[in-house]
Amino acid sequence: MTDFPFDAVLFDCDGVLVDSEPITNRVLTQMLGEQGWHITLEETMRIFTGKAVRDELPLIEERTGKRLTDDWILEFRARRNAALDAELVEIPGAPDAVRTLHAQLDGRIAVASGADRKKVELQLAKVGIADCFAGRVFSGQEMPRSKPFPDVYLEAARALGVDASRCAVVEDTVTGATAGVAAGATVFGYSPGPVGHSGADALRAVGVARVFRDMAELPGLLRDWAQARA
Numbered sequence: 001m002t003d004f005p006f007d008a009v010l011f012d013c014d015g016v017l018v019d020s021e022p023i024t025n026r027v028l029t030q031m032l033g034e035q036g037w038h039i040t041l042e043e044t045m046r047i048f049t050g051k052a053v054r055d056e057l058p059l060i061e062e063r064t065g066k067r068l069t070d071d072w073i074l075e076f077r078a079r080r081n082a083a084l085d086a087e088l089v090e091i092p093g094a095p096d097a098v099r100t101l102h103a104q105l106d107g108r109i110a111v112a113s114g115a116d117r118k119k120v121e122l123q124l125a126k127v128g129i130a131d132c133f134a135g136r137v138f139s140g141q142e143m144p145r146s147k148p149f150p151d152v153y154l155e156a157a158r159a160l161g162v163d164a165s166r167c168a169v170v171e172d173t174v175t176g177a178t179a180g181v182a183a184g185a186t187v188f189g190y191s192p193g194p195v196g197h198s199g200a201d202a203l204r205a206v207g208v209a210r211v212f213r214d215m216a217e218l219p220g221l222l223r224d225w226a227q228a229r230a
Contacts, residue, residue, distance in 0.1 A: 005226040007166040008108040015172040018123045035064040050173030090127035093216030100219040110136040112156040114147040150183035181207040
């Protein structure tokens with residue numbers, strides 16, 4: 001669509017396309033407890049959501065007093081992936097929004113996640129939208145720096161042949177939104193909590209252009225963005 005105000009749309013995955021965070025953090029809570037760090041699921045969610053577990057190993061080792069090996073990370077990923085494969089569901093409205101934007105932008109959409117590629121691809125396949133992102137999945141763990149640095153968003157924009165400043169980024173965490181803003185994109189924050197929820201305020205504080213609560217609204221929100229700002 002020539003009148004669409006963005007040249008591409010770049011999606012985070014966890015918490016934006018798939019409801020994975022409670023599952024992943026439940027497994028992580030269990031495994032932290034096995035190492036001696038006994039915290040609640042709510043505490044794990046607060047500390048780790050939006051971050052790669054690999055990047056938080058120094059914190060985990062400090063709290064557990066144990067040196068964690070590559071085998072521990074591999075076990076975490078295996079247990080996490082098994083739980084995701086059994087339980088994962090989509091964020092309501094996300095698959096339809098993805099397919100609508102894929103059609104409107106002639107395929108110029110991508111996933112730019114801080115998670116490892118295997119996890120991202122498993123999740124996209126699980127909720128039936130892997131075909132929309134074929135060849136356009138980018139992992140921050142394959143970049144020089146992961147989120148909150150902009151590298152993964154800059155690489156996704158480059159691969160799509162567009163300038164990052166002409167991209168819309170869809171994020172749900174402060175870490176990811178910070179990366180999108182740093183890339184020069186226009187960031188839309190998905191925050192499904194109640195009006196006035198602190199998560200929405202936190203997203204606005206790092207420069208998110210608009211916070212929205214329903215993924216079904218996204219195509220219309222992006223289509224009308226220039227008019228809404230006029």
